[in-house]
Amino acid sequence: METNVIEIDGLRMRYGDRDVLSGVGFAARPGEVVALLGPNGAGKSTTIEILEGFRIRTGGSAAVLGTDPARGDERWRARVGIVLQAWRDHARWRVRELVGHQARYYPGRAWDPDVLIAAVGLTGQAGQRIGLLSGGQRRRLDLALGLIGRPEVLFLDEPTAGLDPHARREFHQLIQDVIAEYRTTVLLTTHDLDEAERLAARIVILDAGRVIADGTAAELARIAGPDEVRWRLHGEQHIETTSDATGFAYELFRRHATAVENLEIRRSSLEDTYLELVRRAEDKAARP
Numbered sequence: 113m114e115t116n117v118i119e120i121d122g123l124r125m126r127y128g129d130r131d132v133l134s135g136v137g138f139a140a141r142p143g144e145v146v147a148l149l150g151p152n153g154a155g156k157s158t159t160i161e162i163l164e165g166f167r168i169r170t171g172g173s174a175a176v177l178g179t180d181p182a183r184g185d186e187r188w189r190a191r192v193g194i195v196l197q198a199w200r201d202h203a204r205w206r207v208r209e210l211v212g213h214q215a216r217y218y219p220g221r222a223w224d225p226d227v228l229i230a231a232v233g234l235t236g237q238a239g240q241r242i243g244l245l246s247g248g249q250r251r252r253l254d255l256a257l258g259l260i261g262r263p264e265v266l267f268l269d270e271p272t273a274g275l276d277p278h279a280r281r282e283f284h285q286l287i288q289d290v291i292a293e294y295r296t297t298v299l300l301t302t303h304d305l306d307e308a309e310r311l312a313a314r315i316v317i318l319d320a321g322r323v324i325a326d327g328t329a330a331e332l333a334r335i336a337g338p339d340e341v342r343w344r345l346h347g348e349q350h351i352e353t354t355s356d357a358t359g360f361a362y363e364l365f366r367r368h369a370t371a372v373e374n375l376e377i378r379r380s381s382l383e384d385t386y387l388e389l390v391r392r393a394e395d396k397a398a399r400p
Contacts, residue, residue, distance in 0.1 A: 115178065117142050117265050117297040118163060122172035125158050125321075132158050134321040135172065140314075142264075143295035147302060147312035151390060154318040156301045157269065163299065164194055164267055176265060190218055193263030193296075195254050197270045203243030207234055210242065211256055218261035225260075232256045232286060248279025255286065266290075268300045272307060284310055309382045317386060319393040325385075332389075333380045344373040 118140040125133040133155045140146045148156045161167040162174055165181035165188075174181055179188045202210055208225055215222035223231075229238050232252040237245060245253065251271065258266060271287070272280040284307065290296060302308055308315055309329045317325040317332075325332055339357035343350055345368060354360045357377045364372055 115142075116140060116175075117144075118146070118176050118299060120159075120163070120172065120174045123159065123162065123169055123174060124171035125155070125162065125167070126170045132321050133169075133172075136318065136321065136323055137172075138316050138323060138326055140265075140297050140299060142297055143291065144314065145291060145298040145300060145312045147300045147308035147315045148318060149302065149305070149308055149315060149386060150318035153320075155321040156318055159318070160267055160269055160299060160301055164192070165189070190221060190261050191264045193258040193261065193266040195258040195266070195268045195271055197273055203241065205242050206239055207242060207245070207253060208238040210253075211260060214257055214260045221262055222260050223262060228256050228260060231290075232259075233282075246279070247275055248282060251275060251279070251283055252286065255283075255290075259290065262294070263296065265297045265299070268298060268302075270302055271300070272302075272304065280304075280307070287311055305382045305386060315382070317389055319390050322393075324393045325389050329382050329385075332385045333382065339380065340378040342374070342376040342378070345371055 116139040118138075120139070121137040123133050123136040124131065136155065136159060138146070148159060150156050158167065162169045163176055163181055165176075165184045168182050176184070177188065177191055184192075205213075208229060211225040211229055215225050226235075226238070229235055232255055234249060234252055234256065237249055242250070242253065255271070258268075268287070272283050275283060287298070288311065291298060298311075300308070300311060312329075314326065314328055315332060316323055338353040338355045341352045341354060341357055341360055341364075343364065352360065357379065361375060361377065364375075
């Protein structure tokens with residue numbers, strides 16, 4: 113059995129008299145992508161900052177690559193990649209110049225800068241000043257900087273915030289290629305539910321500092337309620353809710369064959385699930 117790359121249990125964080133995290137726990141296996149979802153203030157950024165070693169937790173346990181992030185040394189940090197929402201301004205640097213500079217911090221471990229620049233699709237911009245890059249190109253550069261030390265675990269904090277749909281789609285494909293080729297474990301925080309569903313094998317939903325759901329998108333979708341089946345039969349419109357839309361549709365065609373028209377199956381989406389889970393959690397918190 114493989115050792116979990118990320119493992120936290122009973123994670124707590126308190127600022128003054130306010131609990132930001134109250135017993136958070138989950139794990140990530142080698143090569144797995146886990147997305148952290150939740151409304152603003154749910155504890156996503158605090159959780160990822162603790163795991164990155166940027167913030168000291170109040171209680172509970174945390175391990176990344178078998179090491180407590182609060183005690184991670186330089187050798188541990190060399191195995192961890194981080195892509196923040198925004199890096200400091202390097203507008204005057206050129207792309208290859210900056211990637212080559214960062215590579216010097218990982219002797220014997222770093223990517224060849226030109227190989228990595230090609231891998232993220234920036235060969236044509238290698239000699240260009242960073243201040244002249246588009247938003248999508250800048251995020252590709254951010255990913256290159258996060259990957260330069262060949263990390264075993266990669267933290268992505270809102271990686272596509274501010275990108276247009278085309279750039280976002282390209283960035284998603286790039287992340288998927290990296291994961292497939294190098295078996296990197298990824299922890300992703302995002303407000304984009306489509307992004308979470310596209311990239312993540314598992315989704316952890318936080319609300320008010322607690323885990324309220326943990327599973328695949330398909331597993332979580334069952335929480336939001338049954339599927340809805342719509343069809344027309346002999347000119348009349350019908351709607352049925354069911355937990356087994358496939359079986360229901362099969363039986364419908366077995367009984368009525370080609371008389372069934374305009375069949376539609378609407379399955380609960382991740383958005384439906386997310387909104388329902390957050391609503392339930394907030395309703396529970398509001399009860400006396």
